[in-house]
Amino acid sequence: MKRIVTIFSVIFALMLVVACGNKPATGEQVKDGKTSADSTNSKKAVAVVYSTGGKGDKSFNDATFRGLQKAQKELGITFKEYEPKDPATEAKNALTQFAESGEFDLIIAVGYTMKDSLVAVAQTFPNQKFAIIDETVNGLPNVASILFKEQEGSFLVGALAGMMDKTGTIGFVGANESELINRFYAGYEQGAKYVKPEIKVLPVYIGGNNAFNDQASAKAKTETLVQQGADVIYHAAGASGLGVFQAVKEKNIYGIGVDSNQDGLYPGIILTSMLKYVDNATFDIIKAAVDGKFEAKLQTFGIKENGVGTTNFEFTKDKIGEENLKKLEQIKQDIKDGKIVVKSSI
Missing domain, CATH: 3.40.50.2300 (Response regulator)
Known part of the structure; x- marks a missing residue:
């Protein structure tokens, strides 16, 4: 009887060893006592x-x-x-x-x-x-x-627009009059008037159900600004901005891009782009x-957090000039240091 019990005990022990020695399921790895599924989700x-x-x-x-x-x-x-x-x-x-x-x-x-x-x-x-x-x-x-802080980056390009303006009038094309787009306009106007207090800043808005992707309307709106004397035009209108650029090229004036580096779309025509490092x-x-x-x-x-800024003026350095570029760099530093506080609305 003892012999039978002993045999069964050995068999049971062997089964236990085999069971405990099983490897993790496919795709799992054991590390520090945890499977990969346990260690990270x-x-x-x-x-x-x-x-x-x-x-x-x-x-x-x-x-x-x-x-x-x-x-x-x-x-x-x-x-x-x-x-x-x-x-x-x-x-x-x-x-x-x-x-x-x-x-x-x-x-x-x-x-x-x-x-x-x-x-x-x-x-x-x-x-x-x-x-x-x-x-x-x-x-x-x-x-x-x-x-x-779109208003801070827009202040920089507004200051540049004021430096480059010859007519006393610049323009802005926004997708709509939302709080977001108004931050772009507010900064642009403040920047332009910082360097040229008497400058006129004319805004127009595309509106409608497709404001961020309506190039035809954006082009037409830009042309109305040119008719009113605007010689530098900044857009905050997403894909509609491509229509803005078509107009400024045809009218031989300057444009300013937004969000991404758009300078290369029309080299020498687009002064810079207000970059949002999305x-x-x-x-x-x-x-x-x-x-x-x-x-x-x-x-x-914002500028301090390297969240907004300008391009490096690859195609327009000579047109802008070293003196203006130094002024712009100083303005950027003053915003970063808190010496210039840009309002988000006006």
């Missing part, structure tokens, strides 16, 4: 819903895309995209579909027109992390907000999400 995947105009706008959306590409290259992420024709009607469905999949560390909504849709979806999916660019969402622990902000928020350091807070980027 990062999927290294991101989704983005672009603003009006989508990729190829040479402006805001393209800057976001560059941030995604940088994250893909440096962080090894994958990403999915959606380009709505009308964010007001399509954004909610796109955001919902991305959230329902459960595939993404972070879902990014590009542009202030996304706010209502994002809030609704973020409330429905409280465990999904979201970020919105150019708008503030308060009170939701799963949404990060990214804003820029690409850097996009990369940073992705990295935080992937690294498990995501925070649902407002982040604001």
